[in-house]
Structure formats: structure tokens, C-alpha cells
Amino acid sequence: xxxxxxxxxxxxxxxxxxxxxxxxxxxxxxxxxxxxxxxxxxx
Amino acid sequence: xxxxxxxxxxxxxxxxxxxxxxxxxxxxxxxxxxxxxxxxxxxxxxxxxxxxxxxxxxxxxxxxxxxxxxxxxxxxxxxxxxxxxxxxxxxxxxxxxxxxxxxxxxxxxxxxxxxxxxxxxxxxxxxxxxxxxxxxxxxxxxxxxxxxxxxxxxxxxxxxxxxxxxxxxxxx
Numbered sequence: 001x002x003x004x005x006x007x008x009x010x011x012x013x014x015x016x017x018x019x020x021x022x023x024x025x026x027x028x029x030x031x032x033x034x035x036x037x038x039x040x041x042x043x
Numbered sequence: 044x045x046x047x048x049x050x051x052x053x054x055x056x057x058x059x060x061x062x063x064x065x066x067x068x069x070x071x072x073x074x075x076x077x078x079x080x081x082x083x084x085x086x087x088x089x090x091x092x093x094x095x096x097x098x099x100x101x102x103x104x105x106x107x108x109x110x111x112x113x114x115x116x117x118x119x120x121x122x123x124x125x126x127x128x129x130x131x132x133x134x135x136x137x138x139x140x141x142x143x144x145x146x147x148x149x150x151x152x153x154x155x156x157x158x159x160x161x162x163x164x165x166x167x168x169x170x171x172x173x174x175x176x177x178x179x180x181x182x183x184x185x186x187x188x189x190x191x192x193x194x195x196x197x198x199x200x201x202x203x204x205x206x207x208x209x210x211x212x213x214x215x
Contacts, residue, residue, distance in 0.1 A: 003152035005159065007178070015195065020151060021159060021180050024194035 004041075008034025048105050052112040052129075060115065060130065062102040068117065070130055103146045108155035116158050116185070118148035123160055125185050136185025141172040156184040174198070 005017045012031040015024045045064055052058035062068045101120035108114065117124040117133065122143050124133040137143035142162040151157035160179050164172050171177060175198070178191040 005149075005151075007147065007161065009176070017191075017194075020154070020157065021178055021191040022193060024178070024191070026194075 004039060006037050006039050008037045050107050053109045054112050060105060062105045065101045067098045067100040068102050068105055068130055104148045106148050106150045108150045111155050116148050116150060118145050118160055120166060138186040138188060140179055140188050157182045158184060
């Protein structure tokens with residue numbers, strides 16, 4: 001089973017991976033510095 | 044300094060782990076009444092000011108998979124570490140990382156031996172080694188790390204500070 005992984009950067013990007021980190025996609029860019037992330041699975 | 048990590052042991056409601064920058068990792072012995080420093084907790088690091096001290100270690104994050112609450116992973120100021128006995132004893136699992144300085148560490152949601160870190164060059168240079176944003180993954184609970192780069196910026200990650208009118212760079 002795969003699980004989403006996410007992390008944010010102080011450059012303002014949030015990256016997510018749905019394959020345990022093999023590939024990443026920028027979910028959002030140009031935010032202020034991202035200091036923490038909480039991920040939620042929507043039903 | 045801040046208390047940045049609180050982990051609840053799903054198998055024991057009386058056991059909680061916390062981690063504090065510049066203080067260390069702690070766990071409850073009996074509910075909240077008796078916080079004890081992990082006595083052999085972080086003594087392996089030779090770069091700590093006093094490697095045998097119970098407290099005073101700069102722990103940046105600890106992580107745990109809920110299926111194995113006695114296995115803890117730690118990103119210290121320097122060193123990536125692991126404990127198999129709920130923090131009684133830690134050993135370093137940094138091995139082939141390009142730098143063992145960093146901030147985050149986490150465990151895969153369904154694979155308790157798969158862990159992730161993001162190495163940073165040093166405590167005085169807060170950017171990834173070689174200017175490449177790389178997540179490192181170990182599927183063996185540490186020591187054997189692989190770089191994950193697909194989709195992450197591998198060039199132009201570092202921007203030069205803007206120049207002033209006189210051509211000098213702005214001090215940060």
C-alpha cells in the first residue's frame with residue numbers, strides 16, 4: 001500500500017509523493033517559508 | 044529552543060516521548076509525574092558538548108511507527124540515530140548520508156523500517172549539500188541510504204543575494 005509523503009521548504013514549496021518518495025511533485029510554490037505540514041486524507 | 048515533538052505510545056497510554064531542541068529526548072515513566080531523561084540517550088555523538096550528559100543535546104526530531112513504539116528514530120543536530128529499546132540506548136545510523144546534519148526525520152506510514160531524512164550541509168550553512176534538494180530514504184531502518192531526486196530541484200536551488208547599488212552583496 002502506498003502512502004502520501006509531504007514536506008515543505010523555507011523557499012515556499014510543498015512537495016508530495018504518492019510512491020514512497022520515488023517521485024515528487026510540487027503541490028504548491030511561492031508560499032512564504034513553510035515551517036510545518038499536516039496532511040489529511042479526505043474521504 | 045522549543046519542544047517540537049510529542050509522540051504517544053499507542054501500546055501504553057502512560058508513555059509519551061517528547062523532544063526539545065538544545066535539551067534532548069525524554070519519555071514519561073509514570074504518566075506525566077515523572078519525566079526522566081533518557082540516560083544513555085544521545086551519548087554516542089562525539090560532537091555534543093558533553094557526550095555523556097543526560098540533557099543538553101540538540102534533538103531536531105524523533106519519529107516512531109505506531110506498530111513498533113519501542114523503535115525510535117532521531118535526527119539530532121548532527122547524527123541520525125536509532126533506538127530499539129524506547130530510548131534506553133541509541134546508536135548512529137547515518138552511514139552514507141552526504142551530511143548527518145538535518146532537521147526532519149519520519150517513518151513511512153506502512154513500512155516501519157522505511158525512514159526519511161533531508162540532509163543539510165551544516166549548522167552554519169542551512170542548505171542541502173551541492174545545492175541539490177534530495178530526500179534520503181533507508182528501507183533498512185538506517186545505514187543504507189538512497190537519494191530521492193525525481194521531481195525535486197537539482198540546480199538553481201541557491202540564489203545569490205541581491206546586490207546593492209555599490210555592487211556589494213547584502214549581509215544577511
